[in-house]
Amino acid sequence: MTEQTRLAEGDAAPDFTLPDSTGKPVSLSDYRGRKVIVYFYPAAATPGCTKQACDFTENLAALNDAGYDVLGISPDKQDKLAKFAADEGLTFPLLSDADRTVMTKWGAFGEKQNYGRTVMGVIRSTFIVDESGAIELARYNVRATGHVAKLRKDLKV
Template sequence: MTTRLAPGDTAPAFDLPTHDGGRLSLDSLKGHKVILYAYPAAMTPGCTKQACDFRDSLASLQAAGYRVVGISPDKPAKLAKFVERDALTFPLVSDGDKEVLNAYGAYGEKKNYGRVYEGVIRSTFVIDADGKIEVAQYNVRATGHVAKLRRDLGLD
């Protein structure tokens, strides 16, 4: 069973390649509140819906002091296509070896139509300005998740 994070835990550090050829680390985001969301695969219907919901809510999330980062095992080139195709306005990071996804408890056993397999567990983490987990949500739904998160954060 994958170890899951809980409020108060220290957020696992990361330094990963981004969709635009750069790198992004959790350290570089210190001092900001971060919403890190894990999704299975770029350009699939559910992941597109979720990414577009974050894009459409980004201005109000940023106004409340949050930075949004998406993480998946996709290669940076695929992430770049996703950003371009859907006009995403926040960074996507690539965790090809799934080391960071595992550290966050966002990779593990899943079940779909009776089939058991390993994969990305759609999850969202709110990390405070000091690098501590404020919210850890696992097995979230792609549709409606951002609206629910906004309510949970008291933004709506």
């Protein structure tokens, strides 16, 4: 495997501005002063990604009450994200990184193992960005199922 960027606790979170499912630009810097859960997922409307997104929605009130906002980022186009959000009742911003630039900067796109083969793709990853824009927690290769419950346990939420 080739060397790829991996973010670690204490690193500055790479800023970004990406369109959400309605086309509105959303910047990480918009969230300064609050903690943000930024998670990267491979594809909207697939079983694992749907489970993960629904888990975040079901836990969103508790996360928000504890001071955390949630942003989901995938390479899907805006129209697919809008349909995904509407079909699943998702209530947090889904952002489109169609050219995978942001994913690459965050280490969430690159070589990974898939059924024993090395392939290029989205590495399911979750980050906590603190109020000042630093990485507080970085998790790569997370599982879609059970991830939000584990995250809540780790965050004591």
